[in-house]
Amino acid sequence: MVNHALSVVLVHRDSNERAQLRAAFETAGSVQIAGERPDLRGGLALARQVRPDILVLELDRRGPEETLAAGAQYRMEHPEGTLFLTTDQLDADLLLRAMRTGAQDVLRRPFDRSALGAAIERVAALKARKHGSAGGHxxxxxxxxxxxxxxxxxxxxxxxxxxxxxxxxxxxxxxxxxxxxxxxxxxxxxxxxxxxxxxxxxxxxxxxxxxxxxxxxxxxxxxxxxxxxxxxxxxxxxxxxxxxxxxxxxxxxxxxxxxxxxxxxxxxxxxxxxxxxxxxxxxxxxxxxxxxxxxxxxxxxxxxxxxxxxxxxxxxxxxxxxxxxxxxxxxxxxxxxxxxxxxxxxxxxxxxxxxxxxxxxxxxxxxxxxxxxxxxxxxxxxxxxxxxxxxxxxxxxxxxxxxx
Ligand SMILES: Nc1ncnc2c1ncn2[C@@H]1O[C@H](COP(=O)(O)OP(=O)(O)OP(=O)(O)O)[C@@H](O)[C@H]1O
Ligand SMILES: [Mg+2]
Missing domain, CATH: 3.40.50.300 (P-loop containing nucleotide triphosphate hydrolases)
Structure with missing residues (x-):
């Protein structure tokens, strides 16, 4: 059992979607939403400050490059943090590019709560193991x-x-x-x-x-x-x-x-x-x-x-x-x-x-x-x-x- 809730920062343009994401995270595992932002820049600035366990970025299908580049940069700066990406349409190529940024998971709408729960559980397990141990990854x-x-x-x-x-x-x-x-x-x-x-x-x-x-x-x-x-x-x-x-x-x-x-x-x-x-x-x-x-x-x-x-x-x-x-x-x-x-x-x-x-x-x-x-x-x-x-x-x- 992991006692501490994982902190999450959510970035999504659409406020309805953000609310859905929030609900999905809150019911899927022991998490605490540390902040939400509608834009990538603001979201990254927030994440750099609060250093959440999980940063969730929306992958806009029409122009995923900016998010992918920002995600990769963030992972390099914060190797201890986990990156999730969300999208409503996913093809093999985009998925591959997403994984290569170092994202642990790509969440596709509609969100599958048990898959999301399992993904959160993996982050929690990694964090628990890391507790007190330096380095890693x-x-x-x-x-x-x-x-x-x-x-x-x-x-x-x-x-x-x-x-x-x-x-x-x-x-x-x-x-x-x-x-x-x-x-x-x-x-x-x-x-x-x-x-x-x-x-x-x-x-x-x-x-x-x-x-x-x-x-x-x-x-x-x-x-x-x-x-x-x-x-x-x-x-x-x-x-x-x-x-x-x-x-x-x-x-x-x-x-x-x-x-x-x-x-x-x-x-x-x-x-x-x-x-x-x-x-x-x-x-x-x-x-x-x-x-x-x-x-x-x-x-x-x-x-x-x-x-x-x-x-x-x-x-x-x-x-x-x-x-x-x-x-x-x-x-x-x-x-x-x-x-x-x-x-x-x-x-x-x-x-x-x-x-x-x-x-x-x-x-x-x-x-x-x-x-x-x-x-x-x-x-x-x-x-x-x-x-x-x-x-x-x-x-x-x-x-x-x-x-x-
Ligand atoms: N420290 C060692 N002392 C003695 N023999 C060794 C040692 N390390 C490896 N060998 C021997 O060298 C041979 C090659 O080892 P190994 O298969 O690990 O090399 P490799 O570089 O992975 O080769 P491959 O080209 O097959 O990938 C093996 O037969 C092994 O017994
Ligand atoms: Mg060999």
Missing amino acids: KVITVFSNKGGIGCSTIATNLALALRQISNGEVALADLDHQSGDVAFLMGLTPTRSLADVADAARLDSASVQDALAKHESGVRVLPQPEQLDRAERLEPGTVGGVLETLSAMFDYVVVDAPHGFSDTALEIFDRSSTILLVTELSIPSARAARRALEVFQRLNYLVTPDRVRPIVNRFVENGAVSLAQFEETLGLSIAARIANDYAAVSKAINLGRPLFMDAAESRATRDLIALAQALSGAAGQHADNVVEMPRKPSFWKFRKGKVA
Whole structure:
């Protein structure tokens, strides 16, 4: 049970419609209307002041752009607040664009009270979980433009580690349609997948929730469909919309990203608070990572410190390439390293039991927990294998062609 009423600000041009909305909200859940405005500007100004739990904006079909842009801006300024949009006519395209602004739900007239009640309940549940916990709403994307380097292993175990450390709500999204092996690595045989979200009549938090498989740890898994052709048909924008929706529903979303800079990958990167660039201490991997950093540079991602964090997987001391040489080549510090532990990792994969569950003593597991701690900003000492990134990336070093 949630004790505190959620505060709501309603914005709608039509006073009759506003009254109906108000009545629908008041009967659907424990809410308190903190204010109403007939115009977008006034509504946003009010919302910036009272910081409601839910801001409801009317999506005018004839000119939705202004509302969509304002909604996206508001969500960026107030990531802790929830945005609902209302409309009387909805097509797939508009819905998708609405979800991509970060709206949690789009309410269509006539309002379905039980659907509205469920949407309010989800906001209340998220708020209750968040109470007293800082941060949240983090999208951590595990990426390498080279395959086979450990992205799926890291994404899977990182999700489990974040769940254990933060006790928050964690989703693990398999967005790599080529491999699609996250469910398998988690030992799950799901019946629903990302393709079902895309096929659903509407993309919202309810349809995404329906497609999630529950792992015994509490981590929710969004799997790829079994059939590759269903996976390949997914539009990049749909994948972006799904990720946006997940990030509104969960404290942490861990993404196993596709290998390469496809349109889908760019949709994913745009919505990621952290991109873990997975590498290994080898020349080919350093070259690939440099190319990736060049793209991230062009996308302006390196402007925000720590948004792109290179990590080394399968780390061994005294390997052919030293960590210092590697960092020199990259022009960026390594944020974390994960030990090479072939026995534990391959056993975990073959048994479909994540490393984290059966091999808690493995060095790789300990490194993954340290990484999760660093990412969640968990209280406590930093593990000594986590190197803080410099405030100012020395990326320009390599741009100037200082390294081979
Ligand atoms: N820390 C580690 N120690 C030892 N082996 C590892 C480690 N991490 C990953 N591996 C091994 O590397 C291989 C690739 O791992 P994984 O499937 O996670 O990589 P990927 O980047 O997701 O690959 P794909 O191209 O299939 O998406 C696996 O066989 C796994 O056993
Ligand atoms: Mg993979």
